[in-house]
Every structure is written in structure tokens, then in C-alpha cells.
Amino acid sequence: MHYAELLKAREELTGPGGDFEIIEAEVLGNRIRTYKNAPPSVREFWLSTAEFADRPYLVYGDERLTYAQSHEQVNAVAAWLADQGVTAGDRVAIAMRNYPEWMLIYWACACSGIAVVGMNAWWTAEEMAYALTDSAPKVLFLDAERLDRLRERPETADKMKIVGVRIPDASADVTPWAEVIAHGGTMPDITVDPDSDCCIFYTSGTTGHPKGAQLTHRGCIANLFNMVYAATSASLATQRATGVAPPEDPPIPVTLITTPLFHVTANNCGAYAVTAGGGTLVLMYRWDAGEALRLIAREGVTAMSGVPVMARELINHPDFATSDTSSLTSLAGGGAQVPPDLVKKIESQVATARPGTGYGMTETCGIITSVSGDFFVDKPDSAGPAMPNFEAKCVDDMGETVPAGQTGELWVRGSSVIKGYINRPEATADSITDGWLHTGDVARIDEDGFIFIVDRKKDMVLRGGENIYCAEVESTLYTHPAIAECCVFGVPDDRLGEEVGAAIVLNSGHSLTEEELRDHCAAVMAKHKVPRYIWFLDDALPRNASGKFIKRELRDRLSSELQSA
Incomplete structure (x- = not known):
């Protein structure tokens, strides 16, 4: 493989005079790595896209907005x-x-130094009320569904102005979107502090209320540079190793946005990267694999990225073989680990697209690592190398760095790390030490600098003192052709502390017994890792707004069924 070429390309691109030159700077009291050539704030980035004037920017159903029209509305x-x-x-x-x-509201706020609070569209009235009280916005833009929920807790919005989007018959206390757009005018002429809040995205958390992560302008721009750098370095290394040059006139990017814009996967990674290239964002009302196939064919989509299960559903869809996916050059997954079998399926079943993934967090404004193409195929269980603005290390429970190649909690430090959590100084102190973000993920780093995410630190199954990584068991389960979806978790056990449990959804037309599945696992993994408890479910596994499986809900429901049986 081309690892020597990749290392050389990385050094050239990030060294003195390189397009992605890395320097050290004092930021918020910590000495960190940052990009020398990055614009100071998101304002400069968005304003620079005016040059794409007549290109299509936003597509939703039959609606289309060019860059010029978008700038006018912003x-x-x-x-x-x-x-x-x-x-x-x-x-x-x-x-x-x-x-x-x-997106129009987001860019308008960012260019004005106003922090966008991304509200989870799946939140109940109580959850909305908490986040609005916690973040105290002056204006709330919402659609009809969210307005109905707000009406359940009207006192929450007493101190804010409400703007209704796509609400034809709103009451007098709701300003219509049309009135805002009809206002016209020009962008305020201001200077935005690079380390001010660009947006506040709420993290789900494992207990209690979600935390509002403060993503800075510096962090959001650094993530954009990371996205472009990842593609540039991999392409340059592959070209040098193979002698095959990329197309001289590559297609203008057209990306299908499959996950919610109130998360970094869609907003900071998907939208920013496409906007930087003067490309088109194709938006969906909700995720549906069949509709995604139709949009890919209709719009000439070049890239689709979402949580891994979406790529799996796309490939497994009955219409996949007869759909025109020839425009696709990338089929990526993020927000959760991509099982190695899915990497192989994308590589073999999607003729024009290469597999890719990015590992990251809300707390890093987007990606920490990225890997695609030949490198991902060669190391399908890897998340790729850390981006150049990060220092990365694996530590033990005492915070001490573990020897190279050994597993430990991954800590990272760099210009993409959030400022902290609003109104939560203790949570900030628990999560960030001297600029080092505790990711909560167990990982190892190999000799090529590639990071392998073993599992969530809190999601490991501890069986009789043995750590069992759910992701490893899930990867093995997915190699069985009958399995469409699976989720592995710990089930309480009086003798061993925990046992391995697995919730399974089978592909249509397939059948499987518990014994057959255990035999399949036992052939490739140690006996203690083989699921003791197996549930075959008729319905799709529950997911959150981002499309990730809700492991806690599954574990609690199915475990309680065992106890009551």
C-alpha cells in the first residue's frame, strides 16, 4: 500500500509554504495546532462563495436556489x-x-457573529423547553411541527421572537418567513472573533440533559480545512503510487444530505465541504433509501454520506440494481463505525464509488480522522489517521499515555476542539484537560498513524473481568448474509456481571436460528464473545434523529423482558 507516499504528501501539504501549513498558536489559554492559511471566521468563507452566482446551491423537491439567490436571502x-x-x-x-x-439562516447568523443553536427536531416539548431555557436565544426559527410542540410549553418562548418557516396560517405572534425575506437589505459590516461561538449543538449524553457544545468559528473553519486536506492528501499519495492522475476536470460536487443539519455530520462536514466547492446540496424530507436512489439518479449526486446503516440500506434496496448510480464517486459513512463488510460491499457493488469514512464528534466540530479509497479498503476496520491540526494519544484510566499499538481512551487536542459546554463548567472540566478532549472512545494507533476505534468506553461489555468490544461482535455478525441490522450490548448477569446480547433484524426472505448464529460467531471469535442472548426482531431497530441505533433503549427494553420472563 501507499503509506510512505501518504506520509510524504502529508508532510508536504502541512509543512512551510504548503496549502495546509500547520502552525502553533495560543488559543483560549492553550498552545494548539491550527491552519496558517485558514480564513479567520465563517463570515469570510461564506462571502467568498458569491463567485458561484448562477450555480445551483440548494435543492429540495422541485425547489431550487442558486448561490446568487441564496446570498440575497442570507x-x-x-x-x-x-x-x-x-x-x-x-x-x-x-x-x-x-x-x-x-442553511440560509445558519449563514446569516454566522456572518453576523450570532451563534446558531441547533435544535434537535426529534425533541419533545419538554426537551425543547430545556434547550431554549439553557441557550436563551433572542429569535427562534421553526416549522409547523416544532411550533405545535412549543405551544405545549408557551412560557418558554416569552422572551424570544418567533419566525415561522413553511407555516401558511400562522397566528399573529409568529412572524412569517416571507416577511423576513421581503425585508431585503445588506449584510452588517462587522469583524467576527475567530474564537467566538459559531454554533451550539447539543450532545445527547449518556445521562441527564444534553449539553450545549460551543463550536467556534476557528473550529468550524479548521474542520472544513480538514475535510479538503483529507481528500487532497489521499489523492496525491494514490496518484504518486499508481501513476494514475485524477480527472483534470472533476465534476462539481453534488451531495445528498441524509442526516439532520443540527448535527456536525450534515452541517459542518456535508454542507461546508460542498459549499466550498461551489457544489449543490440536495436535501431530503426524511431518510428513505428508495427516495435516495431516485434523487441520486435525478440530480447526478456525486457523494452521499450518512450513518453506515444508510449505505447498507441503499445497497440492499430492491431498486439498487436497476437504479442509475453512475454519478456516485463516494459513498461514505460517519457518526458510527463502518463495519468492514460494508466497506467491501461498497467497493464491489457500487461500480463508480469508493468507500470512505470520517470519525469525529460534536466536540471536535466534525472529523478527527478520515480515510477513503485504497487506504480504507486496505484497512477496513480503521478510522484513518488524525487530521493535521490534532495531536492524538491513547491514555489509561490515570490519563497516562499507553505504549504505541496498545488500546486506551483516545484524547485529542487541536483547533477544532470546542470551547466548552454552555452553563456547564463542571462538564467542561471533566471532558477537556489542558486543551485535551477526552473522546470517551477506546482506540489504538498503528505504525502508520491510523487510528482504530475499538468501542465506546462506556459501551464495552465487561464479562467476568474481560472487556468485550461491541463493535467487534457487530462486525462479525454483519458477515452473515442473513443479517440486515444488528446491535450488541451488555445484559446484566448475576454471576459474570454482564453477558453479551444482540438484537438482530434479518434480510427479507432469510431465516436464522440462534444456534446457527452462535456457530457462525464461534468460528471466528473467542467463545466468551459469542452472544448469549439473541433477539430476532421483526421491526427495524430504533434510531435517533441522526440515524444511529439507540442502544440504551434496546438494552433496557430487552433486558427487562428477560427479567420479567
Whole structure:
């Protein structure tokens, strides 16, 4: 493989005079790595895209907005906000589906130094009320579904102005979106502090209320540079190793956005990267594999990225073989580990697309690592090397660095790490030590600098003193052709502490017994890792708004069934 070429390409690109030159800077009290050539804030980035004027930017159903039209509306939103007295340092919340208006509001706020509060569209009225009280936005943009939930707790919005998006018959206390756009005007002429909050995205957390992570302008721009750098370095290394040059005139990117814009996967990784290339964002009302196939064919989609199960559903869909997917050059997964079998399926079953993944967190404004193409095929269980603005290390429970190749909790430090959590100084102190973010993921780093995420530190099954990594068991289960979806978790056990449990959904037309599945696992893994408890479910596994399986809900429900049996 081309690892020597990759190392050389990385050194050239990030060294003195390189397009992605890395320097050290004092940021928020810590000495960290950052990009020398990065624009200071998201404002400069968005304003630079005006040059794409007549190119299509946002597509939703039959609706289309060019870059010029988008800039005009972004300016109008920014001017309207200024007239409402919303200024730099204030907050504005967005609570809606992935409508085009989401991106327009986001850019308007970012260019005005206003922090966007991304509201989870799946939240209940109580959860919405918590986040609105916690973040205290001056304006709330929402759609009809979120307005109905807000009405359940009307006192929450007493101190904020409400703007209704795609609500034709809103009440008098709701300002119509059309009125905001009709306002017109120009973008306020301000300077945005690179280390001010660009957006606040809430992390789900394992206990209690979600935490509002403060993503800075510096961090969001650094993540964009990471995205572009990852593709550039891999392409350069592959070209040098194979002698095959990339196309001189590559297609303008067209990306299908499959996950919610209130998360970094869709917003910071998907939307930013496409916008930087003057490409098109194709938005969906909700995820549906059949609709995704139709949109790929209709819009000439070049890339689709979502949680791994979405790529699996796309490939497994009955219409896949007869759908035109020839425009696809990348089929990627993020937000969860991509099982190695899925890497192979993408490589073998999607003729024009290469597999890819990025590992990251809300707390790093996007990706920490990235891997694609030949490198991903060669190391399908890897998340790729850390991006150049990060230092990365694996530590033991005492915070001491473990020897190379050994597993430990992954800690990272760099310009993409969040400032902290709003109103949660203790949580910030628990998660960030001297600029080092504790990811909560167990990992190892190999001789090529590639990071392998073994599992979530808190999701390991501890059976009789043995650590069993759920991701490893899931990867083995997915190699069985009958399995469409699976989720592995710990089941309480009086004798061993925990036993391995697995919830399984089978592909249509397939059958499987518990004994057959255990035999399949036992052939490739140690006996103590083979699931003791197996549930075959008729319905799809429960997911959250990002498309990730809700492991806790499954574990609690199925474990309680055992106890009551």
C-alpha cells in the first residue's frame, strides 16, 4: 500500500509554504495546532462563495436556489436580525426539518457573529423547553411541527421572537418567513472573533440533559480545512503510487444530505465541504433509501454520506440494481463505525464509488480522522489517521499515555476542539484537560498513524473481568448474509456481571436460528464473545434523529423482558 507516499504528501501539504501549513498558536489559554492559511471566521468563507452566482446551491423537491439567490436571502435574514436588535454574541435557534431555510439562516447568523443553536427536531416539548431555557436565544426559527410542540410549553418562548418557516396560517405572534425575506437589505459590516461561538449543538449524553457544545468559528473553519486536506492528501499519495492522475476536470460536487443539519455530520462536514466547492446540496424530507436512489439518479449526486446503516440500506434496496448510480464517486459513512463488510460491499457493488469514512464528534466540530479509497479498503476496520491540526494519544484510566499499538481512551487536542459546554463548567472540566478532549472512545494507533476505534468506553461489555468490544461482535455478525441490522450490548448477569446480547433484524426472505448464529460467531471469535442472548426482531431497530441505533433503549427494553420472563 501507499503509506510512505501518504506520509510524504502529508508532510508536504502541512509543512512551510504548503496549502495546509500547520502552525502553533495560543488559543483560549492553550498552545494548539491550527491552519496558517485558514480564513479567520465563517463570515469570510461564506462571502467568498458569491463567485458561484448562477450555480445551483440548494435543492429540495422541485425547489431550487442558486448561490446568487441564496446570498440575497442570507443578506435579508442578516439585515432583519440586525433590525430586531440581534447582534454579535447573541443566539438564534433553528428548530425544523432539513429545509433550505436552515442553511440560509445558519449563514446569516454566522456572518453576523450570532451563534446558531441547533435544535434537535426529534425533541419533545419538554426537551425543547430545556434547550431554549439553557441557550436563551433572542429569535427562534421553526416549522409547523416544532411550533405545535412549543405551544405545549408557551412560557418558554416569552422572551424570544418567533419566525415561522413553511407555516401558511400562522397566528399573529409568529412572524412569517416571507416577511423576513421581503425585508431585503445588506449584510452588517462587522469583524467576527475567530474564537467566538459559531454554533451550539447539543450532545445527547449518556445521562441527564444534553449539553450545549460551543463550536467556534476557528473550529468550524479548521474542520472544513480538514475535510479538503483529507481528500487532497489521499489523492496525491494514490496518484504518486499508481501513476494514475485524477480527472483534470472533476465534476462539481453534488451531495445528498441524509442526516439532520443540527448535527456536525450534515452541517459542518456535508454542507461546508460542498459549499466550498461551489457544489449543490440536495436535501431530503426524511431518510428513505428508495427516495435516495431516485434523487441520486435525478440530480447526478456525486457523494452521499450518512450513518453506515444508510449505505447498507441503499445497497440492499430492491431498486439498487436497476437504479442509475453512475454519478456516485463516494459513498461514505460517519457518526458510527463502518463495519468492514460494508466497506467491501461498497467497493464491489457500487461500480463508480469508493468507500470512505470520517470519525469525529460534536466536540471536535466534525472529523478527527478520515480515510477513503485504497487506504480504507486496505484497512477496513480503521478510522484513518488524525487530521493535521490534532495531536492524538491513547491514555489509561490515570490519563497516562499507553505504549504505541496498545488500546486506551483516545484524547485529542487541536483547533477544532470546542470551547466548552454552555452553563456547564463542571462538564467542561471533566471532558477537556489542558486543551485535551477526552473522546470517551477506546482506540489504538498503528505504525502508520491510523487510528482504530475499538468501542465506546462506556459501551464495552465487561464479562467476568474481560472487556468485550461491541463493535467487534457487530462486525462479525454483519458477515452473515442473513443479517440486515444488528446491535450488541451488555445484559446484566448475576454471576459474570454482564453477558453479551444482540438484537438482530434479518434480510427479507432469510431465516436464522440462534444456534446457527452462535456457530457462525464461534468460528471466528473467542467463545466468551459469542452472544448469549439473541433477539430476532421483526421491526427495524430504533434510531435517533441522526440515524444511529439507540442502544440504551434496546438494552433496557430487552433486558427487562428477560427479567420479567
